[in-house]
Amino acid sequence: MSSLLWLLLYFLISTCQCTWSMLIVWGGDVEGVPEDFSGSWDECIDYCLVEESCVVIRQPASFGCQIFRYGSISTVQSTGNTKIGFKRKMATCSLAMSSPPFFGDSTVTETYQAVTIAYQYRITLSEDTYMFNLNYYVQCQNDSFVSLQGSKPVCISVRVFPNTSFCQNRASGLELCQGNGGMGMTGPYSMDEGKVVTDAALTQMASTVYEELFVGLIPL
Structure with missing residues (x-):
């Protein structure tokens, strides 16, 4: 059985533009590396919503909650009598949505x-198994x-x-960007990225008397 018990949202209205939500369904065994949470089930839900690495929670019969983080979970059984919480980013938050936690999709x-x-x-x-695959982590x-x-x-x-050596050339900029684990210089990939880079530059320049900056790309 995979009926929705309830839907916990940041904004409790029928339709909204949401961020992360916890979708609570019935499920079974979880294959992964659990972390025991000492608080209540509700506190565990709140914690997972704001904790950046939490992706799934489970309510065992013996105590309050187990937390599973990205990269530490491989499968979840979709049938059983255990509460399972999936952390998902929802574009809409209609309480009338059916077939959670994927709402009709086979892959999310x-x-x-x-x-x-x-x-x-x-x-x-x-079939009756949710399979997790980590695409990337940085x-x-x-x-x-x-x-x-x-x-x-x-x-x-x-x-x-630094202020004492503000007047430099491209070679010096490349050397600056390759320091502290950097790979080299780069330009913005898109207009949106360019705005983020500009905002970061303005923040640094606000505390610098003379400015000449370069943008560095750090390898993964």
Whole structure:
């Protein structure tokens, strides 16, 4: 049985533009590496919604909740008497939607992106089993940010020459960008990426008296 018990949303209205939601269904065994959560089931739901690496939760019979993170879960049985929570990004939040957690699809892809971390995984329903596959994962350095160039995640860092050596050439810029694990210089992949790079540059330039900056690409 895979009927929806309830749908927990950030915005409790019939239709909205949502971010992450927890879809709670009946299921069975989970193959993966669980982490025991010490709080209640409701607290576990709230935690998974805001914790960037949590993708599935499970309510065992003996205690409150188990958490499964990206890359640590391979399958979930779709039949059983155990509450299973799938973390999904929903474009619409209609409470009348049926056949959760995929709503009629056989495969769904979820992408998470924050400032320094991004990952994407695919879930496929095959007979009575949900199968998880991690497409990519990237963790950027603290002085850089994640950007998706098409389907490829990259780490971009905006670096400013120190005030004492602000007047430099391209060769010096390349050397600056190759430092601290950098790969080299790059330009914006798209208009949206260019805006993010510009905003990052303006933030750095605000605390610099003389500015000449270069954009560095950090290898994954």
